[in-house]
Amino acid sequence: MADVFNKEERSEIMRKVKSSGNKSTELKLIAIFKELNLTGWRRNYKTKGHPDFVFLKKKIAIFADGCFWHGHDCRNTKPSQNKIYWDKKIARNKARDAEITKLFEQRGWRVFRFWECEIKQGANNKKIKKLSEQYLK
Numbered sequence: 001m002a003d004v005f006n007k008e009e010r011s012e013i014m015r016k017v018k019s020s021g022n023k024s025t026e027l028k029l030i031a032i033f034k035e036l037n038l039t040g041w042r043r044n045y046k047t048k049g050h051p052d053f054v055f056l057k058k059k060i061a062i063f064a065d066g067c068f069w070h071g072h073d074c075r076n077t078k079p080s081q082n083k084i085y086w087d088k089k090i091a092r093n094k095a096r097d098a099e100i101t102k103l104f105e106q107r108g109w110r111v112f113r114f115w116e117c118e119i120k121q122g123a124n125n126k127k128i129k130k131l132s133e134q135y136l137k
């Protein structure tokens with residue numbers, strides 16, 4: 001299927017979306033950690049699979065997944081143009097996410113993946129609360 005952008009334009013756009021989108025989500029998650037008085041987390045810890053955060057001692061890996069890039073079924077994350085192109089791309093991301101989760105679990109880690117839209121809900125989000133209360137206190 002024809003793309004309205006050429007290859008270079010496309011990757012430039014993707015880079016922009018990716019870096020800006022992910023960064024603000026990560027910063028928001030840091031704010032939530034602070035609000036919940038969670039300590040011991042590290043950002044961008046260098047390990048295979050590149051989790052956004054780890055709680056090393058607890059062996060917990062945390063991923064902040066952008067709703068668009070990782071294919072969350074929520075609000076305006078479905079592209080209306082170039083659907084086939086994006087569907088393929090997002091399907092690949094999802095498959096890779098699943099592989100990485102498995103990789104950590106096989107090593108005895110717990111994996112938490114938070115969607116961008118969940119992180120936007122803040123410290124009251126159910127999954128974030130559960131992580132905090134069940135695994136980090």
Ligand SMILES: [Zn+2]
Nearest residue numbers: 067072074117
């Ligand atoms: Zn979402």
